[in-house]
Amino acid sequence: MSTSTAPAFVHALLGDARSAHLFELLQGLDAHALNWLSGYTAGLAARAPLASVTTVAPEAAPAVPFTIIYGTQTGNSRLLAERLKQQVESAGLTARLFRASDYPVRELAQEQLLCVVISTQGDGDPPDDARGFCEFILGKRAPRVEALRYAVLGLGDSSYPRFCEVGKALDTRLAELGATRLLERADCDVDFEPVAKGWLDQTFARAREALTPRAPATATVLPLREQRTTPAFNKESPFSAEVLLNQRITARGALKDVRHLELSLEGSGLTYAPGDALGVWPHNPPELVERLLSELRLDGTLDVTRDGRTLPLARWLSDGLEITKLNRPFLERHATLSGSTALRDVLQPGNPEAFRTLLASHQLIDVLRAHKANWEATELVQALRKLTPRLYSIASSPLRVGEEAHLTVSVVDYTAFDLRHFGAASYHLATRTAGTDAVRVFIEPNERFRLPEDSDKDVLMIGPGTGVAPFRAFIQERAERGARGRNWLFFGEQHFRTQFLYQTEWQEALKKQTLHRLSLAFSRDRAQKVYVQHRLREAGRDVYAWLEGGAHLYVCGDAQRMAPDVHEALVDVVSTHGGKSREDARAWLETLREQRRYLRDVY
Structure with missing residues (x-):
């Protein structure tokens, strides 16, 4: 081995002279000598650890790895799963990380150590990338797994009645299949860090105990790797993006106020791809903060401490806590303080519909007005959920707009x-x-919502309302790259005259043939409402031909009504024009999903 073959970071770590001397000494040593040296240097490191180098103890890599599977809609489960994998590997142990859609389910019968980190979407649904995995585990084909030790971490939103339902179901099912819990399941709310951190640390400790060989093992040499650099701006340290444009794009008299915003990312180093989201840290409306303080008769200047931070109460309500969304823990405490029988009835486990209605129709101020209670400032700050960032699909391609992000x-x-x-x-x-x-702001990557790598492939996009945002980015990107595949957009809103978002852009794209077909549905322009799912059925023959010919299908927008209705319309299209039973049509669409040709970004 010559010094010229030494990695650059070794030179940076030791200096040219010392690195040259090191590799000169190592030349000619056999495997036995190298193994002995690795154990010897690890022992030295244990007594006097280096500040900038993590030294791995000389343990043999176990034959059985720790398998970590994640299912995510917004990326949080992926981040936690990656963090656990890094913890395991930092101890010199072996870990495998899979997105749920990529996990070969046939291997489940052979697994011995497994962790599942999975979110619940809306009211009890799995994330799109975990549907097949969940169906397998919860279905009849799942094998007995008596040799398996496992742990499940659920992520969800306690605003929904079926909080963390997917994690609970998988945890129960794995136990029914004979597996043993490595650790009790934990359920994380929107502010997931307080619960997740401790649970990951405990899981890592249990996994390390299970994976570490009990008898002394021959030392193994782990290759040196350069440390990953953390982006300067991220979720915890957002970038202050200047607002370049804030333009209303619905006409006067429209039922909705829809804005097109252009934000500058210049100098941030932030990069994104079409399909990614921009995370926005908001401030609550000042008018609402004042109204809450008045309703509760509390002094906004009073200092309150939570999680080691001391801020005036008004500041907590402005940019530290959620005051436009309700959640069960707060409501349960408020029911106790107010003594409201009506509120207690809504919160009963057997009354999910009433709970859903309350969440959909009321904000915090409404509950405080309807069910009077006396709150102390400190208890209020402790009871409210932390403010979390909102994610918006980016409506631009960096190839078109440079260091900007449009929303x-x-x-x-x-x-x-x-x-x-x-x-x-x-x-x-x-x-x-x-x-x-x-x-x-910060960038939230969305690897599961990407354009096809082959630009010759056709793309079929369904995005009513603001769900059209990522497809503006898609069409810009395909145009800038000179993609030869065709683009077909389905767009819907209430009124053609006042709510045709980006109308002039779509018309220009049609002229330039960067958009090849545009199907429109304006639900309130006629007596009988028409939605995008109706247009799908009307164009069913061509839709099926595109999909049969290899087109990629994308859906973005409302998860509660639009996405299920569109899926049923697609089942109808495949059944009618593909000559399949409805069961086979569903299976055919599931195959598209597994091939990553049917992707959804729904919320």
């Missing part, structure tokens, strides 16, 4: 119970002034 935002601003109500992030964005204000 399509529907502003939540309505009147109910004689009060004006707001959405925290959308109202925050809508009230930013171009050229003056900035927004705290």
